[in-house]
Amino acid sequence: MKRQRQCTTWSCFEINVRCQRIARHEGPHAASTRPTVERHWSWADGAPTEVELLPGTVWFHRPAPSRAGRVARRLGEWAAIVPGALLLWWLTSPGTTVTFIVLELLLSVRRARFFDVGRFTAGIWPAGPAELPLIFGIAWAVHGEGRSAKKAGLQLTLGGTTVGVFSLAPRREWAAFKRAQAAARQGGGR
Known part of the structure; x- marks a missing residue:
């Protein structure tokens, strides 16, 4: 399954919403401010300041990360935490290192x-x-x-x-x- 990317286009600064359609889509850009809103903004590439408010929700649903992606993310987090903890151990004290690791574990709860x-x-x-x-x-x-x-x-x-x-x-x-x-x-x- 090929992963779909979100369109990167933003509207004018008055509304400032990102297009919630997939990349390289046909037709005008569209975005709801939240996935539960029953209306959406619509604008074209040629006239980003001409924005219409239309009925219906337009929201890009990001695909859930795979198990391998979640594991890679956790390994990447720990690849940054362990050198920081070792540096703290070397420069300060073991107590500071333990406090740092406990805080990192607390803040990473999902x-x-x-x-x-x-x-x-x-x-x-x-x-x-x-x-x-x-x-x-x-x-x-x-x-x-x-x-x-x-x-x-x-x-x-x-x-x-x-x-x-x-x-x-x-x-x-x-x-x-x-x-x-x-x-x-x-x-x-x-």
Whole structure:
């Protein structure tokens, strides 16, 4: 299967969107600002300042990387991290090197992972696409909404990654929570 490339043409600076069609396409350029928008902008090569707003979504769907591509990317990342870590070890201290590697591992998380122990869970998860990534943040995880919600644990945010340790349910509700889980596992939930 030949990989399709995206058209590289941009519209005028007033709208500033990139064409979302494949490279070397026929007809005018077109682009929606997001894949969920029901309209798109359309413009021609000869007149990039004459832009029309038309119905319908036009969005270039990038092909998912192959397994070999993902492995190559991870190897490339580590090819840059290891020399940096060795340089830190040589110039500063082992503690600085360990901190650097731990931060690199935290910031490279691509999917959520959780580890449950009884009533508590520890997890690491990336920020969603709609969330602004923080440089650094510490916050309470709470059960419920509003200011009167009970504290459940602690969250630490670095870049677009959050690490948290918190309880799955308040202590008073834990027995009922376990009974509901057991009933759901048996298939009845009654």
